[in-house]
Amino acid sequence: MSTLKDHSWEEHWRREVDQYAPQPSTADWAGMHQLLEGTSGTEGQRTIDQEPPTAAAASWQAIRELPWYQYLVLMAAIVTVGYWLGVRQSGEIGEATTEVHPATDSLPGVTFAPHVSINENRTFAKDGNRSAAARRDTTYFTQRVVRRASRNFPVAAAQARRIYIDTTYFLHANGNLSIRYDTVYSNGSTSSAEGKTYQPTEQPAPSGSTTVGAPSPAGVVTNAPASAPPVATDQEHKPGQPQRPTATGDSSSSGVYRPGRSPYLPVTLSVVVQPLPAWQPAPGTTYWEHRVQKLLESGRLKIKQTQRDNGHFPPINQRF
Amino acid sequence: MSFRPDPSIVALIAACKAGDRRAQEAFYRRFFPKLLPVTLRYLRNREEAVSVLNHAMLRAFQSLDDYREEHKLEAWLATIVRRTTLNFIRDEGRARRRFQPEAYDPPVSVANGALDRLHAEDIIKLLHALPDYLRVVFSLSVFDGLIHEEIAAELDITVAASRWRLAKARELLRDRYTSANHLNESLS
Incomplete structure (x- = not known):
């Protein structure tokens, strides 16, 4: 090796490498044998017959080949059966609404300020919540309370019309409860969602009127006919057709037409006002503390313990 | 000019085509010494070289039907092995950036002698001490006799890069041989 341009050693290297003949080891052939075994498997192949289709698959195949x-007739039949089932189910639900008892509220003991108008009320039930069976709930209010319940009363099966009974409870500052019934005849429109400005036509509970915080005797019947005369409409109505089985008395309620709502029609029905459950706060306990305690006891509210050290940083339940 | 193959080779090829394992083993053991140096001078170590050679031999077994007897079998096999080796390097290089310069300076111990008197095993050792991107260019140029244009086309690099890599490989081989030689002299 004399200079950088002297590459004679490369020729020697070429000859040496050409003459180099390393012998294969057993491991070398083992690797080659494994490679050959992995690629040659034709003798082990065989044809597997396809399994016959199952009954469901055969049926589906038959449908696809129609x-x-x-195919159109089949689809029409399916749609017809589905529609019939839907109507049947809807009828059952409609019947069920007539069996629903009036919703019961829990009224906390509230002391009204003298300047508060006793007839001032709030409406909490939304229009459209007429399926009391599905939407009945218990609402607790911390101020003066009015519960407006709406129920469905199918007038006649053939007419497919319904009478909605809006019941309004007025809680007076003196503890008396008065009830107002609004009878609404719905012709199918949903315009009743508008116009919440009521002219209360209240009637005080005649006897044993419910007092806040003190349950009244069970089965207090309040008959509250509306004072306003019925408004003549072109809608037909058969008064008293749907009768509650638990009726203990009859009452008629005249509807008052109000802008934005459907025409009102008189309807005869009886309503049982169930006593309101009393709640007496423990000394030093606020209403919400009592409420949380009840929810905890019923299991509807659960306190989730946070885990500070759960293997993640930050802890997973502390991230948000 | 036609080439007349050895009758024993013809019989061996026929048996290999029929899938005879013993014939394939004989075939493998017969050509392994000639073919392994082809992969050894391109790849990093013997294990990698044997693995690539096995894959090349598999391709050869699968392609024996395409072999024409007028060609020299050894050259035909060497071509397959070299193509398989370069494909392996190219595929691996795409993933590893094999041809990028990298720090690679393993200790080398060769026999005490001049560069033009080294034995094959020491030559292989020095080659394995080269970075991959230099070793491949050096092997293609020195052992396979390819010109820089062919090397550039083979490795998908520029001609200038091929020239630079060859010069760099020669320089490194001299340096490594010199340092190893000095080390051997100091130890002896």
């Missing part, structure tokens, strides 16, 4: 007109 001509278009038979």
